[in-house]
Amino acid sequence: xxxxxxxxxxxxxxxxxxxxxxxxxxxxxxxxxxxxxxxxxxxxxxxxxxxxxxxxxxxxxxxxxxxxxxxxxxxxxxxxxxxxxxxxxxxxxxxxxxxxxxxxxxxxxxxxxxxxxxxxxxxxxxxxxxxxxxxxxxxxxxxxxxxxxxxxxxxxxxxxxxxxxxxxxxxxxxxxxxxxxxxxxxxxxxxxxxxxxxxxxxxxxxxxxxxxxxxxxxxxxxxxxxxxxxxxxxxxxxxxxxxxxxxxxxxxxxxxxxxxxxxxxxxxxxxxxxxx
Numbered sequence: 001x002x003x004x005x006x007x008x009x010x011x012x013x014x015x016x017x018x019x020x021x022x023x024x025x026x027x028x029x030x031x032x033x034x035x036x037x038x039x040x041x042x043x044x045x046x047x048x049x050x051x052x053x054x055x056x057x058x059x060x061x062x063x064x065x066x067x068x069x070x071x072x073x074x075x076x077x078x079x080x081x082x083x084x085x086x087x088x089x090x091x092x093x094x095x096x097x098x099x100x101x102x103x104x105x106x107x108x109x110x111x112x113x114x115x116x117x118x119x120x121x122x123x124x125x126x127x128x129x130x131x132x133x134x135x136x137x138x139x140x141x142x143x144x145x146x147x148x149x150x151x152x153x154x155x156x157x158x159x160x161x162x163x164x165x166x167x168x169x170x171x172x173x174x175x176x177x178x179x180x181x182x183x184x185x186x187x188x189x190x191x192x193x194x195x196x197x198x199x200x201x202x203x204x205x206x207x208x209x210x211x212x213x214x215x216x217x218x219x220x221x222x223x224x225x226x227x228x229x230x231x232x233x234x235x236x237x238x239x240x241x242x243x244x245x246x247x248x249x250x251x252x253x254x255x256x257x258x259x260x261x262x263x264x265x266x267x268x269x270x271x272x273x274x275x276x
Contacts (some may be wrong), residue, residue, distance in 0.1 A: 146179035158273035165265035
């Protein structure tokens with residue numbers, strides 16, 4: 001059977017496979033495009049397995065909000081060339097919609113439909129593609145999404161949950177500034193009480209071990225650990241961080257001043273953040 005250029009073009013557009021592969025499979029299926037797509041898909045899944053383990057440090061991050069729910073997703077590829085392609089951007093968008101719609105929790109073992117989508121795009125783009133992380137947020141108040149991009153792609157995505165008693169231009173400005181703070185300074189918690197207990201225990205144990213190696217008395221060790229913890233909070237706790245637009249004040253002071261001066265309740269409930 002003669003395989004027309006139109007059939008080859010159709011199959012190439014559907015699968016992203018090379019012209020030679022398209023012609024070969026169409027010959028094998030006697031021009032049946034649907035069968036050809038399935039054969040190439042299976043070959044693509046095999047190709048994806050071969051690319052597993054290859055470093056994938058480029059990519060993008062995406063986000064989606066709808067009502068009280070929000071999602072941030074990190075998608076990696078091997079090169080910035082592929083990260084700029086429409087096929088990669090479409091995959092990032094599609095996988096975000098899929099995860100959001102199904103409500104999947106992040107795991108190293110991907111759901112079947114996410115994994116199929118991933119392997120299909122690997123077959124098309126020829127690079128290892130990873131959905132490296134995703135996080136959901138459920139709002140108590142109002143979600144505020146924020147992204148930071150360079151010239152070609154989004155590098156950081158975050159969604160914060162704010163409770164506010166009145167929304168106006170000044171409130172919006174503060175929400176944006178807090179979002180910029182989270183994006184730039186990468187805190188791990190809103191306040192000290194919301195640091196995960198296992199993380200805090202680990203950090204405290206490390207500080208105690210460092211202090212004991214100095215050979216100082218136990219009472220002094222306690223003070224050393226206390227000082228180290230306070231410095232740690234200043235670095236990783238949002239409300240304890242120096243405000244990026246006024247480093248003489250902590251974030252919590254900026255919020256307290258705003259509430260006092262404007263008579264508007266303002267609280268950061270939680271946030272999620274991913275970055276390349």
